[in-house]
Amino acid sequence: MNKLSNPSQMLSVSILLTISGGIFDAYTYILKGQVFANAQTSNVVLFGIHLAYGDLSAFRYLFPIAAFVLGGFVCSEIKKWFEDHMKYNWQVIVLIIEAFCVFWVPFLPDKEAWYPVVTCTISFITAIQYSAFRDLKGMPFATTMCTGMLRSSADALYTFLSSKDKKYLEKGLLYLVIIGVFAFGCFVGVLLIRIFYVYTVWICGGIFIVCIILFELVKKTTT
Helix, strand or coil: CCHHHCHHHCHHHHHHHHHHHHHHHHHHHHHCCCCCCCCHHHHHHHHHHHHHCCCHHHHHHHHHHHHHHHHHHHHHHHHHHHHHHCCCCHHHHHHHHHHHHHHHHHHCCCCHHHHHHHHHHHHHHHHHHHHHCCEECCEECCCCCCHHHHHHHHHHHHHHHHHCCHHHHHHHHHHHHHHHHHHHHHHHHHHHHHHHHHHHHHHHHHHHHHHHHHHHHHHHHCC
């Protein structure tokens, strides 16, 4: 597929997936024991802090980390298999898997003993999403975390100030917009949780379905 016609390069798809990333982090932090689904650096930090205080519950932070690693592995395998055996956009398969996984999350018991199952599921989802959608218009990009984009924004803006090349200004500002979108996703996630509680993740499932439709629409217009 031509890079310009690749739906994963569309700003609309990137914004929708970034909103879902913000919702996921708000969801697990608020409802599932203050564990992050996306930001595994935060989970590593929280693990170290709790362990230093002798709190054995620190080990709960290792579960989403392991699930995130597994998600990255699975995404790579999906990409390899579909590129080798089928001429079909493997990123659509990733979105279908994400939508399927979030569907059953609200049906899990809303009890502390089940929190790791939920956080691991969502960490797995965000890992395959992070691995599948890693660039926007040729720029390094993430829909599930902001640290790398903050650095990339600073680099681009510095280059603009040094070279006066407006394309770097556009890149730097685009990164800041996406970071703002992620924060908006967290904000919206909190509001949705107040209304829909554990069913809030279905909003993310709806986002994935919309993205699948966008992929198919672009496919039809380019064939």
